Every structure is written in C-alpha cells, then in structure tokens.
Amino acid sequence: MTQSAKGICILGAGGHGRVVADIAELCGYSDIEFVDARWPGQSENLAWKVVGRSFENSSQGFERFVALNTNGLRLKLVQEMVAAGISMPTLVHPFASVSKHAKLGMGCVVMAGAVVNAGAVLGHGVIVNTSASVDHDCVIGDGVHISPGAHLGGDVEVGAESWIGLGASVREGIHIGTRCMVAAGAVVITPLESGVRVQGVPARVVARAD
Numbered sequence: 001m002t003q004s005a006k007g008i009c010i011l012g013a014g015g016h017g018r019v020v021a022d023i024a025e026l027c028g029y030s031d032i033e034f035v036d037a038r039w040p041g042q043s044e045n046l047a048w049k050v051v052g053r054s055f056e057n058s059s060q061g062f063e064r065f066v067a068l069n070t071n072g073l074r075l076k077l078v079q080e081m082v083a084a085g086i087s088m089p090t091l092v093h094p095f096a097s098v099s100k101h102a103k104l105g106m107g108c109v110v111m112a113g114a115v116v117n118a119g120a121v122l123g124h125g126v127i128v129n130t131s132a133s134v135d136h137d138c139v140i141g142d143g144v145h146i147s148p149g150a151h152l153g154g155d156v157e158v159g160a161e162s163w164i165g166l167g168a169s170v171r172e173g174i175h176i177g178t179r180c181m182v183a184a185g186a187v188v189i190t191p192l193e194s195g196v197r198v199q200g201v202p203a204r205v206v207a208r209a210d
C-alpha cells in the first residue's frame with residue numbers, strides 16, 4: 001500500500017460484505033480485501049480478493065471492519081476489537097443522510113438512501129440498511145440491524161442485537177427490548193419485551209426466547 005492509499009480488510013465475504021466494500025470504496029478506501037472462514041474455498045468476492053480466514057491474515061496497515069449480518073456474531077467480534085483497543089471506521093454511503101447531531105458507534109454501516117436524524121444515538125456494529133430511517137432521538141443498541149426500508153419514528157429505543165425486518169415500521173416513542181425480531185412488514189405500536197418475535201399489522205408476539 002502506498003502512503004496515500006487507504007486500506008480496509010472486511011470480515012465476511014458474503015452479500016452484505018460486498019455492499020460494505022462498495023461503500024468503503026465510495027468512502028475513499030482504495031485497497032480493499034476480505035477475510036472469511038470459507039477461505040481458501042472462496043478466494044474472490046466480485047472485484048476483491050479473499051486473503052485468509054480471519055483478521056490475522058489481513059494486510060499490514062489495513063483498517064478492519066466486521067461485515068456479518070448475524071447480529072450476535074457481528075457484535076461479539078466488534079466488542080472484542082473494542083476491548084483490544086482496535087478502532088474501526090463507521091462507513092456512511094455518500095447518498096445516506098446522517099445528521100451531524102447524531103452519534104454513531106464504531107463499526108456501523110449506513111447504506112444508500114438511509115436517514116439518521118438529529119439526536120439519534122447508535123451503538124457499535126449497527127447496520128442501517130438501504131433506505132431505512134432512524135428518526136430524531138432514537139437510541140439504537142449495539143449490534144442492531146435495521147433492514148432495508150424499515151422506519152423508526154422519533155424517540156424509539158431498540159435494545160442490543162434486535163433485528164428490525166424489511167419494511168417494518170415502529171411508532172414513535174416505542175421501546176423494543178434486546179434480541180427481538182420484528183418481521184418484515186410489521187407495524188410495531190406497543191413496547192416489546194426482550195427476546196420476542198413479532199409480526200403483522202399491528203405487530204403481535206408469535207414467539208418468545210426460552
């Protein structure tokens with residue numbers, strides 16, 4: 001890598017990783033590589049090389065980014081890096097709108113068309129996927145995934161590792177516990193205790209963690 005080049009090693013050479021790499025490129029990373037447990041079976045990911053199984057195989061001087069869409073695993077790896085004092089970038093697509101009055105933790109990605117409004121606070125390792133929105137003063141826990149086209153009204157709280165599915169909506173001021181699953185298209189109008197799966201309009205609990 002030359003002195004002016006910016007390198008990033010992305011863990012997770014799947015579809016989510018490809019989108020993250022695309023955003024990294026748009027954010028000015030000129031050298032991009034992947035690591036993935038499927039190496040050496042998988043040695044390429046579109047235009048990019050897979051160079052090994054873990055960050056131990058990453059090129060010297062490259063920053064690191066965890067691009068796994070399994071919330072628990074992504075968060076575990078991000079937390080390990082935070083604990084080891086390894087900083088990670090947060091990647092924001094140039095066509096996303098993130099308020100300068102929002103706070104984003106390390107290792108977050110905000111994808112094309114997404115909006116994060118003023119006063120919102122996102123933890124570490126959060127995914128705000130394509131065209132999703134996080135309105136004013138929302139508090140989003142570590143390792144949350146807000147799927148494409150999902151919308152959170154203002155002052156919504158989402159606990160760590162919860163997953164808000166494709167196109168779901170959450171009414172303003174609602175509290176969602178940790179490790180919840182909000183199914184695609186659901187409309188959440190009442191608070192959710194931790195560990196529940198909800199679906200439908202209005203959203204009803206269909207499963208609970210043991």
Ligand SMILES: CC(C)(COP(=O)(O)OP(=O)(O)OC[C@H]1O[C@@H](n2cnc3c(N)ncnc32)[C@H](O)[C@@H]1OP(=O)(O)O)[C@@H](O)C(=O)NCCC(=O)NCCS
Pocket residue numbers: 129147148164165166181182183184185186199200
């Ligand atoms: C909720 C979800 C996890 C259920 O998946 P699953 O466990 O494989 O469930 P199945 O597809 O087997 O469906 C089980 C039942 O739930 C119903 N169901 C599934 N998803 C539903 C949804 N989003 N809303 C309402 N009902 C749903 C099915 O119709 C089926 O009903 P039935 O038993 O009466 O026939 C899944 O449908 C979903 O919404 N995933 C989120 C996808 C997403 O956001 N992806 C983001 C990619 S970036």
